[in-house]
Amino acid sequence: MSDYPNCHKLLICRSLLQDPAIQALGAVLDGDKSQTGVCAAKLIATAEDVGLHGNLLRSYIIYLLVHDANLAAQTIEVSNGPVGGSLKQAFTHDLELLLPFLTNPASLYLDLPLLDDYEPTVRQQDEASTALEALLKTAKTAEDYAKALLSYYGSFGYGDIASFKAFRWDDKQQRLLGIRHFEAMQMDDIIGYAHQKEQLIDNTEAFVQRKPANNVLLVGARGTGKSSAVKALANVYYSRGLRILQLTKPQLSHLPDIMDALRYFASKRFIIFLDDLSFEESDAEYKYLKSAIEGGVESRPENVLIYATSNRRHLIRESWRDRDSGKDEVYRDDSVNETISLSDRFGLVIQYYAPDQKEYLAIIDHMLRKAGIKLSPEELRIAGVRWELTHSGRSGRTAQQFVAHYLGQIDNGEE
Known part of the structure; x- marks a missing residue:
């Protein structure tokens, strides 16, 4: 339990110390048990928001490590290459300090067994989180965690740039959203x-x-x-x-x-x-x-x-x-x-170019089959052509609109 005070020695990941849940955890470990609920509530709220699961304290700290800026992640992003040996050593030093929270059950620190194997309402299933889980699956030592996280930064980045596939530009804040x-x-x-x-x-x-x-x-x-x-x-x-x-x-x-x-x-x-x-x-x-x-x-x-x-x-x-x-x-x-x-x-x-009739019907057929519906060629031709004639001609968009209409009528029991 004396591990937390040593976290003031963090070198690369000091932004963790500004996080409200981590600050509440520190207060608990310093003897203020009234902060247990504050810390646990933040862990659970984040789990429900972004789909964290399992050992919530471990998952939450890893979430911060891949979403908050740190010097190792920033250096990889700017230089488009691996970090230097000394920076890697400093990053590993930080993970050595965090290792007890990454390897021990959350209940050891917060006395709430439900945090040891939490299952959110909706799990996070995106490509980045799946890759991160695979990288960390066998991690046991600080060196293992450092290697996995640095590899993740190299492939996906950190923060929003890792989490999102697409962005818009905020004119007022002058940044990507x-x-x-x-x-x-x-x-x-x-x-x-x-x-x-x-x-x-x-x-x-x-x-x-x-x-x-x-x-x-x-x-x-x-x-x-x-x-x-x-x-x-x-x-x-x-x-x-x-x-x-x-x-x-x-x-x-x-x-x-x-x-x-x-x-x-x-x-x-x-x-x-x-x-x-x-x-x-x-x-x-x-x-x-x-x-x-x-x-x-x-x-x-x-x-x-x-x-x-x-x-x-x-x-x-x-x-x-x-x-x-x-x-x-x-x-x-x-x-x-x-x-x-x-x-x-x-x-x-x-x-x-606008699709011919064969291509137009093939688009409709593909979309319907994805929904588990197979029409005969004649049924497909009659329905598709009828829709085309009463709408804006042949196009992928027209085909998609027809499929939405068709599926809606099936749900209403009208087909």
Whole structure:
């Protein structure tokens, strides 16, 4: 029980000492039993919030170690490499001090047996937590824990950058905010467009491998899965360090600050995702994007690419009037070149076309089969085509809307 006072000797992980539950634990070990409930309540609340289980004191301390910044995790993130020998030794020193709390039952310190094998209402089942459990499964010594945690920092990072696959930018706080309910399909669930997916994956694979790769413009018919394909990359490459940052058009003016923030996370690769992008000639934001892609004084970070989707090949709207030779402009070609120069800065342009009837019905069939429903070819054709004719034509989005309607009618007993 005298182990806790030695924690004032922590070198790398001193932020733990500012945590309310750890402070309450310290008070309990110093003889103030009234703080037992304070500490236990915090452990249980966190367990229910993020799905901690088992020995809650051990799980909670590990949770802090992978979510709060410490010098070892920050160094790996910034340098994109392993920590030096001395820093590793200091980190291991800290884990030696924490080892009793990582290896002994929580009830030994808090006198509450329910904390020794806690089962939350919903367990955490994401890829990062599963990988962390595997790394720590056989850990017994401080060296084992240090090795496992440093390996985790190298693969996933720490804090929000480890917990989330996708982010948005907070203009006021000037920082990344994780998107907790990020809806990303699996790439295999995007039916058809094999060549387009191959192009997108090949480019992203090169990017993740730190090889030369292009900014990408996915362009074509609405509802064809352009946005879904980009989001699906987060599932494919998350464990290899890829993250998605979705920006809105007005936020393009913040691109210099955003690029600086992303440059810090050198061990991660970021795709800045601009969905359904288009500009009017009067819009100023496209000039920020042009500069960010190519041509600005400050280079784009090597760990950042820009992927955009649009229904238009030329992102800046142009009318026939703009090409009118009688328009009051001395250098008409310069004006035309300005409107197409943004699209030209995307090194890879992937074209999407509306699916034919066979592809459209295949999408519906795939979605229904995932829900455990198999229609005959004739039933599928009649129902799918009827829906298409009364809605906005053939597309993946139309197919998804049909499936939602069909499943809803089954639940209502009307099919």
